[in-house]
Amino acid sequence: MQILLNWLDTLPGAVSQGLVWGIMAIGLYITYKVLDIADLTVDGSITTGAAVCTVMVTNGENIILAMLCAVIAGMLAGMLTGLLHTLLGIPAILAGILTQLMLWSVNLIVMDGRANIALSRLKYGDKVLISSGASDIYVTLGILAAIVIVIVLLLYWFFGTELGMSLRATGNNLDMSRAQGINTNFTKVFGLALSNGVVALAGSLLAQQQGSADINMGRGAIVIGLAAVIVGEALFQKKTTNFAIRLLFVVCGAIIYWLVFQTVIFLGLPSEYLKMLSASVVAIFLGLPYLKTRLGLKKKKTEGKTNA
Amino acid sequence: MLEIKNISKTFNSGTINEKKVLSNVSLTLEDGDFVTVIGGNGAGKSTILNLVAGVYPVDEGKIIIDGNDVTKLPEHKRAAFIGRVFQDPRMGTASDMWVEENMSIADSRGHRRGVRWAITSKDRERFREQLKLLDLGLENRLTTKMGLLSGGQRQAITLLMATLKRPKLLLLDEHTAALDPKTAAKVLEITDRLVKENSLTALMVTHNMKDAIAYGNRLIMMNAGKVILDVRGEEKKNLTIEALLEMFTKASGAEFASDRALLS
Ligand SMILES: Nc1ncnc2c1ncn2[C@@H]1O[C@H](COP(=O)(O)OP(=O)(O)O)[C@@H](O)[C@H]1O
Numbered sequence: 365m366q367i368l369l370n371w372l373d374t375l376p377g378a379v380s381q382g383l384v385w386g387i388m389a390i391g392l393y394i395t396y397k398v399l400d401i402a403d404l405t406v407d408g409s410i411t412t413g414a415a416v417c418t419v420m421v422t423n424g425e426n427i428i429l430a431m432l433c434a435v436i437a438g439m440l441a442g443m444l445t446g447l448l449h450t451l452l453g454i455p456a457i458l459a460g461i462l463t464q465l466m467l468w469s470v471n472l473i474v475m476d477g478r479a480n481i482a483l484s485r486l487k488y489g490d491k492v493l494i495s496s497g498a499s500d501i502y503v504t505l506g507i508l509a510a511i512v513i514v515i516v517l518l519l520y521w522f523f524g525t526e527l528g529m530s531l532r533a534t535g536n537n538l539d540m541s542r543a544q545g546i547n548t549n550f551t552k553v554f555g556l557a558l559s560n561g562v563v564a565l566a567g568s569l570l571a572q573q574q575g576s577a578d579i580n581m582g583r584g585a586i587v588i589g590l591a592a593v594i595v596g597e598a599l600f601q602k603k604t605t606n607f608a609i610r611l612l613f614v615v616c617g618a619i620i621y622w623l624v625f626q627t628v629i630f631l632g633l634p635s636e637y638l639k640m641l642s643a644s645v646v647a648i649f650l651g652l653p654y655l656k657t658r659l660g661l662k663k664k665k666t667e668g669k670t671n672a
Numbered sequence: 673m674l675e676i677k678n679i680s681k682t683f684n685s686g687t688i689n690e691k692k693v694l695s696n697v698s699l700t701l702e703d704g705d706f707v708t709v710i711g712g713n714g715a716g717k718s719t720i721l722n723l724v725a726g727v728y729p730v731d732e733g734k735i736i737i738d739g740n741d742v743t744k745l746p747e748h749k750r751a752a753f754i755g756r757v758f759q760d761p762r763m764g765t766a767s768d769m770w771v772e773e774n775m776s777i778a779d780s781r782g783h784r785r786g787v788r789w790a791i792t793s794k795d796r797e798r799f800r801e802q803l804k805l806l807d808l809g810l811e812n813r814l815t816t817k818m819g820l821l822s823g824g825q826r827q828a829i830t831l832l833m834a835t836l837k838r839p840k841l842l843l844l845d846e847h848t849a850a851l852d853p854k855t856a857a858k859v860l861e862i863t864d865r866l867v868k869e870n871s872l873t874a875l876m877v878t879h880n881m882k883d884a885i886a887y888g889n890r891l892i893m894m895n896a897g898k899v900i901l902d903v904r905g906e907e908k909k910n911l912t913i914e915a916l917l918e919m920f921t922k923a924s925g926a927e928f929a930s931d932r933a934l935l936s
């Protein structure tokens with residue numbers, strides 16, 4: 365019984381983490397699902413968001429301004445990846461890796477050479493938006509949920525506009541997009557900037573939630589984000605085509621991911637296995653559609669025979 | 673309306689795969705010309721259309737649309753003047769987007785796409801009216817994913833999309849080749865109607881000699897990167913497949929090489 369209660373105690377924290385990573389996953393969704401680009405910039409830009417926000421707040425700046433600057437920094441990072449990809453013709457994956465590496469230096473410079481900068485509510489009073497303390501967990505959950513809803517509504521609106529449509533078309537069919545007069549280089553850069561802006565926002569929240577910015581905090585972020593996107597899509601697949609609801613499913617995916625994660629830790633799995641676990645889960649889910657089409661192809665062939 | 677002046681194109685130039693596809697091709701289309709284009713496989717028909725559309729740049733020569741020199745313009749900028757339909761029905765539309773979303777994207781062709789809400793109820797009504805004219809029952813499927821429609825339905829919608837914003841030039845590259853004969857006939861009929869109603873200037877590549885004779889006011893035949901025949905008006909109306917084949921042999925000094933063209 366006590367064990368059950370202890371386990372229940374870990375859940376609000378897991379949901380809170382799920383919400384922050386849900387925002388990150390929404391950012392990833394824009395590149396991975398909408399633009400059809402696997403963007404590795406995010407491992408760097410999430411840290412950039414955390415670093416910019418933390419440094420500004422510890423220097424006494426307003427938290428909202430700090431988060432806004434984090435978003436802008438993330439957008440610049442995404443834009444750089446986009447320009448490397450479209451102007452220099454570097455494959456998107458490689459362009460993302462290059463930016464990510466550059467961001468490592470940038471982040472260290474922003475953090476003044478330190479690998480870790482503390483940012484706790486206790487120390488800075490009301491200077492942060494969400495708290496790392498367990499006592500304020502329900503306030504934190506409320507604020508995070510509100511942020512998620514605002515982001516989802518904003519993106520829902522944006523992808524319903526002419527510009528948003530042109531981004532979706534770019535990810536869907538490049539030939540058609542160009543034939544319809546869409547500057548696909550522009551839409552790709554725009555989408556990458558937008559995506560990394562959202563990811564950096566998640567980074568700024570992550571720093572507040574953890575109570576620190578850490579130079580290594582973005583390592584493997586793309587895998588966690590992908591896991592959220594994949595879990596969200598898999599669990600709620602085909603229920604709706606409404607974009608806003610799909611984004612909410614992605615956030616649910618992130619929450620489920622962290623609930624499972626917390627439970628596995630609670631059950632005593634040593635934490636060094638966790639990244640292995642995440643990557644394996646993502647690998648399996650990414651591989652499933654391929655395996656399905658291979659099996660599906662075989663099915664079709666036999667169908668063809670019976671028809672003939 | 674369209675002036676193609678001495679264009680040349682060589683693919684993979686300087687490599688072992690070098691392929692000279694067009695050399696010094698010139699062609700002028702008058703306003704309202706509906707030109708059908710025939711020719712053997714690899715004659716360079718698609719290459720000409722792609723060069724006009726800006727899919728890749730010309731090596732030499734000029735392309736002028738309605739007085740605008742577009743030779744240096746990128747593909748997406750030329751799209752302001754050009755409507756296109758491709759051979760592959762999947763190529764002309766976004767499969768994961770709805771019918772009305774695809775049409776809305778076409779509706780914005782030629783103007784800057786801003787943060788205006790893309791589909792108003794007025795737009796939707798207009799799209800519905802247009803779809804109704806196709807007579808394929810698509811007016812009730814505005815929120816169907818494009819990918820769920822048949823090849824013929826997709827080509828018909830792509831045609832609508834290409835002409836929704838009246839283009840100065842309509843480029844059709846074997847746009848019925850992937851369809852079954854009945855659907856192909858229907859899509860051709862829609863093509864003809866749209867071209868006439870909007871008095872469009874059009875270039876239509878086809879592998880079907882009968883269609884090439886039946887549609888349009890002018891016919892050109894290509895072989896090995898050259899225009900070897902250009903007939904219009906009465907002379908075109910009186911063409912027969914036999915006469916075309918004979919002209920091909922005379923002009924090119926070879927038998928018409930495409931089995932597909934003979935069969936249809
Ligand atoms: N992008 C390309 N790269 C290399 N060769 C090409 C390319 N596009 C077309 N070709 C070659 O140019 C020739 C003409 O092609 P195309 O214009 O498609 O002929 P068609 O008249 O059948 O439409 C063919 O030999 C083709 O292989």
Ligand SMILES: [Mg+2]
Pocket residue numbers: 717718719845846
């Ligand atoms: Mg061709």
